[in-house]
Amino acid sequence: MRKLTAGEALRQRYEITEQEALQLAMMLRAALQVIQPESGEKMGELGERAGYSRQSMYAWAARIIFLVLWMLRKLPTGRPPAAMHAHPMWNFIRAGTLDGDFLQVDQESARKVA
Numbered sequence: 001m002r003k004l005t006a007g008e009a010l011r012q013r014y015e016i017t018e019q020e021a022l023q024l025a026m027m028l029r030a031a032l033q034v035i036q037p038e039s040g041e042k043m044g045e046l047g048e049r050a051g052y053s054r055q056s057m058y059a060w061a062a063r064i065i066f067l068v069l070w071m072l073r074k075l076p077t078g079r080p081p082a083a084m085h086a087h088p089m090w091n092f093i094r095a096g097t098l099d100g101d102f103l104q105v106d107q108e109s110a111r112k113v114a
Contacts, residue, residue, distance in 0.1 A: 022049070022050065023050045023051065023052075026046045026047075026049050026050030026052075026057070027046075027050065027057070027060045027061065027064060028064065029041050029046055030043060030046050030047075030057040030058070030060060030061040030064075031060075031061040031064040031065050031068075033046070033061070034058070034061045034062075034065060035065065043057050043058060070089060071093070074087075074089075074090075075090070
């Protein structure tokens, strides 16, 4: 049996559908367009391909950029400071990635909204 690549393992772990993969790619390209306009992406076209409005694509780009910047600014490489474990954002990110409970975190979030 062939060993999964790192990308295949992540897609399997998070149970990413083909539609979600397309939407995620478009949203990441939208974030790139915001921070690097010379990339040549057009937000309207990205929105059409992802199935979202241009305004929604900007909103998603803002969320992605915020989250990545938060992690870059707050999370040093290596072991995070002890105080970071009390931060709700860190706990959410850790539960969804490092601890491997992404689907459980997603289900808990859905229950809180309902």
